[in-house]
């Protein structure tokens with residue numbers, strides 16, 4: 001099968017990029033914008049940076065913000081109803097992965113009403129129409145949902161998160177402005193940045209990786225290891241570097257998939273509401289150790305991209321350890337805890353491991369796994 005790359009039609013990058021939202025909305029003839037964001041972003045004035053521009057330009061919009069972190073099926077169905085009620089024709093989404101993923105699901109259902117139950121969108125759904133025209137504006141530097149063909153929704157009843165993969169959901173326009181990220185507190189910057197690193201490393205080692213995605217992932221690893229510490233200290237260079245890095249990682253992993261650090265992170269988000277980036281960061285070095293034998297020379301390049309010196313003189317065991325140590329060090333430097341301190345209960349393990357095994361990211365892992373081995377990986381963060 002041929003390799004495939006799907007990206008935004010247009011993307012804008014750098015400080016001040018949000019001004020382009022108005023030009024794009026006008027050029028695309030948006031008459032009534034559905035502005036999909038979350039309650040905290042409204043409260044802390046992050047969304048206002050965009051609504052001020054829309055107000056100035058006289059563009060009509062309705063705000064929808066009934067979205068929780070790790071968004072639910074209900075958040076999507078309420079959003080679909082709100083979209084219909086206000087008569088919108090387009091979407092601008094301002095937020096982290098939670099707001100952007102909800103906007104994607106809403107945009108898909110409006111254009112493909114036969115999927116209104118939401119659950120039927122899991123996996124690769126046979127939608128026929130592209131989602132409602134969308135401009136995506138990330139406020140975290142992590143998920144890259146603005147450039148991916150994925151979105152993740154939580155099924156509260158079944159205590160599981162499910163991944164939807166659909167080329168029809170990619171926003172036409174992404175506006176990646178580091179100023180939108182500058183209000184993130186340290187812990188959120190660290191967690192979302194480590195999510196981006198997990199995308200880059202899992203994307204680089206996943207079974208479907210190929211030359212073009214390798215190029216994206218290695219550059220993302222390099223930029224994250226250079227800029228995440230600075231971003232946590234809120235330096236302009238750090239913020240700019242991370243805004244770019246997470247997007248580049250998204251250009252890669254969206255097209256080839258991830259691995260079991262993400263499968264496990266999805267189950268922790270669904271069962272315990274663990275922030276996605278924290279779950280990814282905890283699992284990444286553990287999963288790297290588990291996968292090492294199945295990754296050929298790849299950890300040498302990961303270590304090199306993370307700034308480790310002398311990798312060409314190292315034995316295979318040395319460079320594999322160096323790559324894992326560099327990831328652990330970065331995680332420690334930005335303040336990610338090493339485990340979930342008693343949150344996971346022994347009696348939950350069976351269900352967690354079964355859910356991780358069934359997760360859409362599991363087949364892409366370089367090492368084929370099973371429920372028993374997954375349980376052992378959970379034990380390492382208990």
Ligand SMILES: NC(=O)c1ccc[n+]([C@@H]2O[C@H](COP(=O)([O-])OP(=O)(O)OC[C@H]3O[C@@H](n4cnc5c(N)ncnc54)[C@H](O)[C@@H]3O)[C@@H](O)[C@H]2O)c1
Pocket residue numbers: 038039040041044046068069070071095096097098099101139140142143144145148149150151152180181182183184185188192195269276277
């Ligand atoms: N679509 C994809 O390809 C993809 C990839 C990875 C993860 N995800 C999903 O994305 C979700 C996680 O998204 P996330 O990590 O971006 O966090 P999030 O969207 O869940 O936001 C977390 C919290 O941070 C706040 N926040 C966001 N930006 C802020 C800012 N600039 N200043 C202050 N507060 C801010 C939000 O209001 C929210 O309370 C998960 O559901 C995860 O499964 C999706």
Ligand SMILES: [Fe+2]
Pocket residue numbers: 143195196198199262276280
């Ligand atoms: Fe992620």
